Amino acid sequence: xxxxxxxxxxxxxxxxxxxxxxxxxxxxxxxxxxxxxxxxxxxxxxxxxxxxxxxxxxxxxxxxxxxxxxxxxxxxxxxxxxxxxxxxxxxxxxxxxxxxxxxxxxxxxx
Amino acid sequence: xxxxxxxxxxxxxxxxxxxxxxxxxxxxxxxxxxxxxxxxxxxxxxxxxxxxxxxxxxxxxxxxxxxxxxxxxxxxxxxxxxxxxxxxxxxxxxxxxxxxxxxxxxxxxxxxxxxxxxxxxx
Numbered sequence: 001x002x003x004x005x006x007x008x009x010x011x012x013x014x015x016x017x018x019x020x021x022x023x024x025x026x027x028x029x030x031x032x033x034x035x036x037x038x039x040x041x042x043x044x045x046x047x048x049x050x051x052x053x054x055x056x057x058x059x060x061x062x063x064x065x066x067x068x069x070x071x072x073x074x075x076x077x078x079x080x081x082x083x084x085x086x087x088x089x090x091x092x093x094x095x096x097x098x099x100x101x102x103x104x105x106x107x108x109x110x
Numbered sequence: 111x112x113x114x115x116x117x118x119x120x121x122x123x124x125x126x127x128x129x130x131x132x133x134x135x136x137x138x139x140x141x142x143x144x145x146x147x148x149x150x151x152x153x154x155x156x157x158x159x160x161x162x163x164x165x166x167x168x169x170x171x172x173x174x175x176x177x178x179x180x181x182x183x184x185x186x187x188x189x190x191x192x193x194x195x196x197x198x199x200x201x202x203x204x205x206x207x208x209x210x211x212x213x214x215x216x217x218x219x220x221x222x223x224x225x226x227x228x229x230x231x232x
Contacts, residue, residue: 003154035218037155044205044222045147045155056220088155092215098171099145099157 004028004089004102011108017077020105022089024070028100032092034072036065039086049074076107084109112136114206114223121229126196132189132206132223139187143209145219146180146191148202159191160214169214196230203227
């Protein structure tokens, strides 16, 4: 099963803005919505961005999402210690007829 | 409050079988597609299988097709994953996930269980 490509890590100091990229193909990101999940250490994942750029209820507005062509990104502004986690993008893949996840990015708050 | 409670996993020899279940409460179960997602130790997330709210349609990752079967019992609010011909690479924490809509596709994993560990080893 192919995976979407993310950088292994991203870091910033408190208050800074961090952006995570997610690269796919025409069969996944290029033709379907992108979702983003946050996984805190030892916990189950939780959705933080839906349909490319829609924040589910309870997700702070410091989180924003965007998509262009076959790539997407998640930005976290006003970085806080509680944002330190692994982040995964995901999309349905029309060729595979299944979901594909990104390789995951660990956000580190310095 | 939505709750997803997976059954206990276990240690299984290569080539063996194991069934997982996930009981869902706090929602109208039939209105939601469901999926299984796994995470190997120290690795990322991998979608395993999905099923629509009615149970009429199922979807599988290529890596488990023909070996795993996803099913559901809407009268008991329970999701199942029957795993056969298990391999070492199936070792992972398996999460039960409720989809945002009745579909199993073109939507997102809205709620997750805490996961259950499956280890395949001799």
